Amino acid sequence: xxxxxxxxxxxxxxxxxxxxxxxxxxxxxxxxxxxxxxxxxxxxxxxxxxxxxxxxxxxxxxxxxxxxxxxxxxxxxxxxxxxxxxxxxxxxxxxxxxxxxxxxxxxxxxxxxxxxxxxxxxxxxxxxxxxxxxxxxxxxxxxxxxxxxxxxxxxxxxxxxxxxxxxxxxxxxxxxxxxxxxxxxxxxxxxxxxxxxxxxxxxxxxxxxxxxxxxxxxx
Amino acid sequence: xxxxxxxxxxxxxxxxxxxxxxxxxxxxxxxxxxxxxxxxxxxxxxxxxxxxxxxxxxxxxxxxxxxxxxxxxxxxxxxxxxxxxxxxxxxxxxxxxxxxxxxxxxxxxxxxxxxxxxxxxxxxxxxxxxxxxxxxxxxxxxxxxxxxxxxxxxxxxxxxxxxxxxxxxxxxxxxxxxxxxxxxxxxx
Numbered sequence: 137x138x139x140x141x142x143x144x145x146x147x148x149x150x151x152x153x154x155x156x157x158x159x160x161x162x163x164x165x166x167x168x169x170x171x172x173x174x175x176x177x178x179x180x181x182x183x184x185x186x187x188x189x190x191x192x193x194x195x196x197x198x199x200x201x202x203x204x205x206x207x208x209x210x211x212x213x214x215x216x217x218x219x220x221x222x223x224x225x226x227x228x229x230x231x232x233x234x235x236x237x238x239x240x241x242x243x244x245x246x247x248x249x250x251x252x253x254x255x256x257x258x259x260x261x262x263x264x265x266x267x268x269x270x271x272x273x274x275x276x277x278x279x280x281x282x283x284x285x286x287x288x289x290x291x292x293x294x295x296x297x298x299x300x301x302x303x304x305x306x307x308x309x310x311x312x313x314x315x316x317x318x319x320x321x322x323x324x325x326x327x328x329x330x331x332x333x334x335x336x337x338x339x340x341x342x343x344x345x346x347x348x349x350x351x352x353x354x355x
Numbered sequence: 356x357x358x359x360x361x362x363x364x365x366x367x368x369x370x371x372x373x374x375x376x377x378x379x380x381x382x383x384x385x386x387x388x389x390x391x392x393x394x395x396x397x398x399x400x401x402x403x404x405x406x407x408x409x410x411x412x413x414x415x416x417x418x419x420x421x422x423x424x425x426x427x428x429x430x431x432x433x434x435x436x437x438x439x440x441x442x443x444x445x446x447x448x449x450x451x452x453x454x455x456x457x458x459x460x461x462x463x464x465x466x467x468x469x470x471x472x473x474x475x476x477x478x479x480x481x482x483x484x485x486x487x488x489x490x491x492x493x494x495x496x497x498x499x500x501x502x503x504x505x506x507x508x509x510x511x512x513x514x515x516x517x518x519x520x521x522x523x524x525x526x527x528x529x530x531x532x533x534x535x536x537x538x539x540x541x542x543x
Contacts, residue, residue, distance in 0.1 A: 144448035171378025346502035
């Protein structure tokens with residue numbers, strides 16, 4: 137979707153202002169937000185693509201006025217409600233009111249090290265041969281899907297070159313919407329900066345994205 | 356927001372869906388165990404051991420795993436080697452993808468709109484805000500983490516560090532140098 141999250145090349149957000157000696161957390165609630173997000177995700181009702189889509193589906197005004205952990209919590213409420221673990225009555229009362237759906241599993245403290253060490257690999261075996269090879273020129277799709285996609289707007293309809301061919305990976309466009317993992321081969325595509333940003337861009341600089349096969353056509 | 360998060364935790368714990376001790380364990384992991392020291396060890400070994408640097412180029416995930424690092428947000432790693440005349444910079448314009456396994460949790464600026472919007476269109480201006488000015492003829496290669504590959508920059512080894520141990524070298528490797536918004540520190 138052409139949502140507020142798709143920030144590449146937007147203007148007006150001001151300086152970056154890195155903080156010296158930045159702590160990992162700026163408030164206690166941020167720690168709980170991180171832990172709650174990971175622990176709730178472990179219940180297995182949604183995947184990382186659905187959670188990303190919930191975040192980018194916040195109203196743009198809400199997205200831009202929220203810190204990243206605030207975005208996480210707002211999206212987590214959406215996901216928990218959508219999947220029947222939390223109801224509006226629970227949230228209004230700030231305590232459990234209604235019964236919850238049965239989770240596939242819950243996260244035991246002693247399992248946390250294993251969970252974090254294992255992660256969630258997204259590569260998948262794929263039978264078909266790679267359609268593109270390193271060095272091939274490609275053009276990215278110029279589609280504007282209303283659902284989740286990982287092809288940023290600034291890189292749509294652009295000419296680039298394949299610089300790496302990877303394995304099959306879960307396709308977010310499908311997986312975010314409960315339509316299955318639909319794995320496709322992934323490529324790294326490099327664009328000269330002027331192809332994306334016009335003639336005034338530095339001709340020696342490039343931007344690369346990782347793109348699934350269906351995002352690309354031969355050029 | 357503090358009250359809103361507390362309410363959500365109360366609801367989920369009350370329904371038996373989340374164990375608060377699991378939250379504590381997650382927080383403790385990222386406060387004390389997983390951070391940029393992991394990545395600094397990878398870089399220092401790459402500087403010291405050409406065979407390791409080669410392995411990192413071929414299969415970064417496996418090479419990083421030999422040092423005991425991997426897992427969440429480090430499942431599929433790629434290493435980007437800076438070289439004279441070529442500098443790499445990593446961003447996630449669409450969300451906040453970051454190689455947690457080697458760098459820990461991302462700083463606020465990495466997840467915020469100014470960096471995410473500008474890194475791809477104005478990398479030189481971004482670097483200048485971090486105090487990094489590269490020669491005009493240096494190529495800048497920006498990598499937008501749009502899929503599940505996670506990128507770590509291997510900065511150039513500072514001169515004057517011949518014969519240094521990996522432990523000494525690791526102290527020169529900053530978090531920002533592994534994102535590409537900084538360079539490795541010069542020896543004091």
